[in-house]
Amino acid sequence: MSATIGAPRHGLASLWRTIWKPAAEGGYQLVAVALVVGAGAGFAAVAFRWMISAATVFFSGHGDYSAVQGHPAHPWVPWLGPFFVVLAPAVGGLVYGPLVHRFAPEARGHGVPEVMYAVSRHGGRIKGQVAVVKALASAICIGAGGSVGREGPIVQIGSALGSWLARVFRMPDSRVRALVACGAAGGIAATFNAPIAGVFFALELLLSDFEASSFGAVVLASVAASVVGRTFLGDQAFLQLPPFHLGSGWEYPLFLLLGLLAALVGVGFTRVLYGVEDASDFLARRIPNWLRPAIGGLLLGVLLLALPQMYGVGYPVLQAGVDGKYALGFLLLLLVGKVLATSLTIGIGGSGGVFAPSLFVGAMLGAAFGDVVGMIDPSLQGQAGTFALVGMGAVFAGAARAPITAVIIMFELTGEYSIILPIMLAIVVATGVSKLLSSDTIYTLKLSRRGIDLTRHPGTELMQATPVTAVMDSSHRALDGSLSAADGSRLLLASGKHSLPVTDADGHLAGVVTLQLLSAALAGSEAQRRLPLSGLAEHVATAEPAASLDSVVELVLDSPAGGGLPVAEGGVLKGWLSQEAVLRLLSRARP
DSSP states (O other): OOOOTTOOSOHHHHHHHHHHGGGGGGTHHHHHHHHHHHHHHHHHHHHHHHHHHHHHHHHHSSSOGGGSSSOOOOTTSGGGGGGHHHHHHHHHHHHHHHHHHHHOGGGSBOSHHHHHHHHHHSTTOOOTHHHHHHHHHHHHHHHTTOOOBSHHHHHHHHHHHHHHHHHHTTOOHHHHHHHHHHHHHHHHHHHHTOHHHHHHHIIIIIIOSOOHHHHHHHHHHHHHHHHHHHHHHOSOOSSOOOOOOOOOGGGHHHHHHHHHHHHHHHHHHHHHHHHHHHHHHHHTTTSOTTTHHHHHHHHHHHHHHHOGGGSSSOHHHHHHHHTTOSOHHHHHHHHHHHHHHHHHHHHTTOBOBSHHHHHHHHHHHHHHHHHHHHHHOGGGTTOHHHHHHHHHHHHHHHHHOOHHHHHHHHHHHHOOOTTHHHHHHHHHHHHHHHHHHOSSOTTHHHHHTTTOOTTSOTHHHHHHTOBGGGTSBTTOOOEETTSBHHHHHHHHHHHTOSEEEEEOTTOBEEEEEEHHHHHHHHTSOHHHHHSBHHHHOBOOOOBOTTSBGGGTHHHHHTSGGGOOEEEEETTEEEEEEOHHHHHHHHHTSOO
């Protein structure tokens, strides 16, 4: 019996790799797998929607409890009356809490930051079980009353699918990341019937670039997912718009002001979200993580008892707000209630997205703003829906700072082009003001609090943790300062280096000589040629052996002739830090 070392365990995967390997360099493999990922994400989005619907019926007894009139009881436990909503989130937490804790802790929370981290720091590698656990946990969380959205989970589900398939076909990191973006784009496209927005969500938030090959693959995946989604879920716009019109250009300063308010609300939403999470962590320090969703679910249930419109995602309530069916005071109550309900759901360890809640908050803000404007100027009465739509995109932009995605997704979710100019104006203002108020977004702040800065090269943390002595060359040869320029030149050329340190008899650093410096000396006067190297050496900055590498990397890059930097302690030469040593270290950090 014989066996081939390293042979793939799965015959189907081996067959596919054999078929597509000759075409891999031409990009056909990426195209094919991108289509598969897109279609898979589309089916996952459809299944996820059905799972949420089934969980909602199970826990509430209604298709969407946020849309019901009054506060009806659960038909299975009518004796509890409206108080069943206090228990529903706790019971759901008892199910998904242990599930997440045991099998995929990264499935906790809103999902997108984990995908961003995987793309930036781990080459897009996401464990396959994350998709399954995220789908189950998020469906149960939302169905049991968690006031979160479904976009974060489907992004993580689709991304995990793309990452898994890329690993099956043994693709390089660049294509793993591209297929992670394909999965995210496909999930957004199928969930919201927004194929263009899915593309820009993946490129702007996950990849942060628009490289041609990645763009093409993501587009194909988004198209494939949209075809699947429209086949099973229909081709209707996400929101049904009320009648509205735009008057003269004098209304545009109002949209500018709304953009400013949206930035404040978006940043405030972010601060409250993580503030509640910190408070939950503090209060539950002695409670096991798997039990937190159940215990915290009781507090969420009390909020749902007071404001049942916060149950689940709440799209019917959002639609009613856009339609202008709520009074000003109730709109503000819904705004504050959604911020608190979403923050509490995430803070107790729930699983769900923050995109839909930000749209909800923006709609309530915009509708309230429209009501106030209508009171001031009667000619603008009845236009709350227009301001609500603008507020939706602006608050999302203020929270996530993804202006391209915000503009495109509002156009696709509404199917209305005439309102695009006010939306663009408000989104640009909201993005700019948000940048002034906070260096992080609602997605990146979760990572920043863990010491992860996605704007920096992944090698930054490695350099901060690495002392100079760990990478310097302590055997690096130095030139005797008493040598002549001619002798020093011969030794420098024989070393194959561009520069070398010069020391005196006691090992103290006198400076550094380079090929250019010695060439100039030899071509100069007789007195220059007779000068010892100690008199010719150029005084340069030095590095301390105990210093962190990131504190001296600029000095290494600016070193004479690009040769490197002498390492000295108390004036005595200890070693040499070359650019090659820094490069070798950085190559170990996964981009």
